Amino acid sequence: MTDSTRTAPPPDPLTGPPPAHRPRHRPADGRSRRRSWQDHPLRRATPWLFLLVPLALLITFTYVPVGNMVYYSFTDWDGVSPDRSFVGGDNYEELFTRPELFRVFAVGLYYLAASVVQIAAALYFATILSFDLRLRNLFKGILFFPYLINGVAIGFVFLYFFQDGGTLDSVLSLLGTDGDHAWLGDPQSANTALAGVSVWRFTGLNFVLFLGAIQSIPGELYEAAQIDGATRWQQFRHLIAPGIRPVLSLSVILAISGSLSVFEIPFIMTGGATGTQTFVIQTVKLAFQFNKTGLASACAVVLLLIILAVTWVQRRLVPDEKVDLV
Amino acid sequence: MGRKILGTALLTTTALLAVAGCGGGGTGSSDETAAPPLNATSVSGTIKVLTNRTDLVQDGTMKKYAAAFGKEYPKVKVEFEGITDYEGEVKIRMNTDKYGDVLLIPAAVAKGDYPKFFAPLGSTGTMEQKYRFTDKTDVDGRTYGIANFGTANGVVYNEALWKRAGITEWPTSPQEFLADLKTVKDRTGATYYTNFKDGWPLVSPFTNSIGSVSCDAKASDNLAITDKPWGAGTDLNVIDTLLYDIVHDKLAEKDPSTTNWENSKSLLAKGKISSMVLGSWAITQMQDAAKKAGAGADSIGFMPFPVQKSGTYCSTLLSDYQQAVNIHSTHKAAARAWIDWFTEKSGFSEAQGAVSALRSAPLPATLKEFVDNDVTLVERSEADTAEVNAIDNASEIGLNKQDYRQKLIDIARGAQSGSLEDYFADLNKRWADAKQTAGS
Numbered sequence: 100m101t102d103s104t105r106t107a108p109p110p111d112p113l114t115g116p117p118p119a120h121r122p123r124h125r126p127a128d129g130r131s132r133r134r135s136w137q138d139h140p141l142r143r144a145t146p147w148l149f150l151l152v153p154l155a156l157l158i159t160f161t162y163v164p165v166g167n168m169v170y171y172s173f174t175d176w177d178g179v180s181p182d183r184s185f186v187g188g189d190n191y192e193e194l195f196t197r198p199e200l201f202r203v204f205a206v207g208l209y210y211l212a213a214s215v216v217q218i219a220a221a222l223y224f225a226t227i228l229s230f231d232l233r234l235r236n237l238f239k240g241i242l243f244f245p246y247l248i249n250g251v252a253i254g255f256v257f258l259y260f261f262q263d264g265g266t267l268d269s270v271l272s273l274l275g276t277d278g279d280h281a282w283l284g285d286p287q288s289a290n291t292a293l294a295g296v297s298v299w300r301f302t303g304l305n306f307v308l309f310l311g312a313i314q315s316i317p318g319e320l321y322e323a324a325q326i327d328g329a330t331r332w333q334q335f336r337h338l339i340a341p342g343i344r345p346v347l348s349l350s351v352i353l354a355i356s357g358s359l360s361v362f363e364i365p366f367i368m369t370g371g372a373t374g375t376q377t378f379v380i381q382t383v384k385l386a387f388q389f390n391k392t393g394l395a396s397a398c399a400v401v402l403l404l405i406i407l408a409v410t411w412v413q414r415r416l417v418p419d420e421k422v423d424l425v
Numbered sequence: 426m427g428r429k430i431l432g433t434a435l436l437t438t439t440a441l442l443a444v445a446g447c448g449g450g451g452t453g454s455s456d457e458t459a460a461p462p463l464n465a466t467s468v469s470g471t472i473k474v475l476t477n478r479t480d481l482v483q484d485g486t487m488k489k490y491a492a493a494f495g496k497e498y499p500k501v502k503v504e505f506e507g508i509t510d511y512e513g514e515v516k517i518r519m520n521t522d523k524y525g526d527v528l529l530i531p532a533a534v535a536k537g538d539y540p541k542f543f544a545p546l547g548s549t550g551t552m553e554q555k556y557r558f559t560d561k562t563d564v565d566g567r568t569y570g571i572a573n574f575g576t577a578n579g580v581v582y583n584e585a586l587w588k589r590a591g592i593t594e595w596p597t598s599p600q601e602f603l604a605d606l607k608t609v610k611d612r613t614g615a616t617y618y619t620n621f622k623d624g625w626p627l628v629s630p631f632t633n634s635i636g637s638v639s640c641d642a643k644a645s646d647n648l649a650i651t652d653k654p655w656g657a658g659t660d661l662n663v664i665d666t667l668l669y670d671i672v673h674d675k676l677a678e679k680d681p682s683t684t685n686w687e688n689s690k691s692l693l694a695k696g697k698i699s700s701m702v703l704g705s706w707a708i709t710q711m712q713d714a715a716k717k718a719g720a721g722a723d724s725i726g727f728m729p730f731p732v733q734k735s736g737t738y739c740s741t742l743l744s745d746y747q748q749a750v751n752i753h754s755t756h757k758a759a760a761r762a763w764i765d766w767f768t769e770k771s772g773f774s775e776a777q778g779a780v781s782a783l784r785s786a787p788l789p790a791t792l793k794e795f796v797d798n799d800v801t802l803v804e805r806s807e808a809d810t811a812e813v814n815a816i817d818n819a820s821e822i823g824l825n826k827q828d829y830r831q832k833l834i835d836i837a838r839g840a841q842s843g844s845l846e847d848y849f850a851d852l853n854k855r856w857a858d859a860k861q862t863a864g865s
Binding site: 177178179180181182258259261262263265281282283284285286289369370371372373374384385387388389390391 | 624832
């Protein structure tokens with residue numbers, strides 16, 4: 100029943116002919132004329148013409164570089180030399196016989212833990228701000244604002260924040276605590292601090308995603324719930340939570356792939372020193388410091404495959420069901 | 426069906442483009458030497474000079490050089506392109522033909538590849554008579570670059586501050602240096618500064634000092650044949666042990682993880698920092714900072730690395746970037762004319778307080794104390810740098826990268842577990858292993 104080309108007015112229920120008499124199909128001549136126009140090759144090509152520009156951009160800036168990267172991963176290229184030779188799977192063999200290259204994934208656990216906090220905080224604020232509150236637009240702005248700032252700027256801002264005698268230390272001393280702690284000084288505290296910065300930065304994005312999903316739940320459902328005497332918690336539990344499930348599962352996928360491939364914030368703030376090196380920083384260093392572009396490309400390919408695998412497993416465990424609130 | 430065809434088409438296109446895209450990066454076929462022009466009016470054209478000195482491009486200093494050059498070579502026009510991330514950007518641009526007419530050779534380019542990227546400037550036999558540091562770019566008897574200047578390596582310190590703490594003599598051993606740092610710290614509160622966060626001050630000033638300890642011009646080349654670069658008594662062992670001890674004895678700044686290079690200049694000038702291991706190029710910058718702080722340029726001193734070999738100090742003399750001519754350049758003679766003029770007549774190295782690449786040029790005023798105190802300047806051989814770098818890269822230690830010294834400092838201040846001996850042993854092992862693979 101989605102025939103949008105139907106042009107005949109609906110029959111008047113009182114004066115129109117009974118449905119049985121109404122021709123089920125349009126006159127043959129009109130239909131054939133329409134079909135010939137629809138089958139015109141140009142019309143069939145129209146969607147592809149529209150897609151031409153985005154596809155060209157996609158191929159040029161995504162698929163070609165990825166193809167190049169996969170090709171480099173089978174060579175011993177140093178990143179500069181005009182010569183490179185094909186070495187087959189040597190880079191992959193080296194990668195998988197050096198367990199220390201995978202040990203850096205442990206650092207990702209800090210960010211994974213942080214993303215749990217991040218999703219919880221975003222969900223909390225999104226739920227609260229979806230209700231009618233005073234100044235809710237101001238709070239929405241405040242929460243989303245960090246996501247709009249450039250990651251490099253955030254890195255520098257927080258470098259001053261954490262430095263000896265910096266913002267954090269002075270705030271702590273105002274509260275009477277002795278802030279004599281090098282926040283980025285040892286691996287545990289540095290990674291926690293960096294993960295905290297990442298929470299500060301990305302909560303806004305999750306928040307907006309959740310808020311959008313919550314607001315797309317029809318308002319009459321809330322009204323009905325209120326009439327039935329549901330509490331706020333019951334509204335959340337039975338209306339909001341199921342309503343935003345697809346967005347929630349998307350956020351979890353983004354969080355996991357994000358914590359596997361953390362780069363910007365630790366790279367700018369510590370450069371990977373003091374045990375804050377992540378897999379991507381390590382890859383960048385292999386490629387641009389030690390001129391092992393081939394090995395680094397292999398690392399990148401493996402990271403891509405790991406993320407795809409994790410996503411796949413996750414989708415198998417939590418299938419994306421159709422949600423029907425009504 | 427349509428989707429499948431499209432998918433196949435996409436994949437094929439990608440594959441084709443991927444293969445085609447890898448053809449980039451050309452080798453100039455021309456083997457012609459970029460010889461200096463016979464007379465100034467015979468060369469013409471517009472040449473583009475790539476430089477890492479964005480500050481000099483912005484404040485118009487480079488334009489003044491170009492104007493002075495234009496008086497001598499009226500038909501040549503010089504354009505500058507200052508690049509902030511010089512290493513990273515030029516390295517990638519060198520995959521094309523368009524990397525300027527004159528450029529500074531990025532450290533990432535392997536020495537063996539020089540003939541593919543740069544025009545030879547002359548035979549090393551004749552070039553080395555006139556210029557210092559030619560062995561760094563010598564490939565098969567031909568020289569591909571001329572240093573824009575050289576620097577001596579040592580320790581920049583606040584001389585006025587050290588005098589106030591009662592120290593007037595240069596320390597003659599690492600132990601004396603540590604004792605002096607302690608005295609200065611106890612009496613004035615000023616510490617050594619590692620510049621841990623910015624990282625590079627942990628790299629070149631220290632690694633370039635290889636040779637200052639042993640007073641051996643071949644100290645760096647010897648790394649290619651040793652299995653234990655960090656063995657007892659070696660240059661690297663002495664240098665890195667000193668850094669370890671400074672941090673371990675709490676004679677360095679309190680929180681290394683948030684240091685700031687730009688800020689460190691004024692901190693040194695104001696006497697909040699006692700000293701930093703640096704190259705002599707830093708002296709003029711520190712003097713500027715001292716003037717801004719109202720302390721006077723003479724409050725900044727420069728001492729050799731605190732080690733003596735049979736009673737004399739040694740300081741390695743190393744070239745900065747080397748200027749080269751793009752092999753794809755269509756104005757090679759003009760490009761060479763610029764390099765020669767810039768090296769010989771611009772006065773650039775004097776203005777930088779650095780050692781000129783010309784053998785005939787006198788030492789700069791910044792090194793007067795070195796001359797007065799008979800410090801032996803060791804012009805370090807770079808003949809085997811290619812092999813050393815190959816081993817270094819294969820081992821992923823990074824003598825010219827900050828990571829391994831940052832880890833050294835982390836161990837020294839207890840942020841990471843381990844001992845200095847174990848760390849040196851591990852570095853030695855990685856070096857020896859890499860030597861096996863990279864040497865073959």
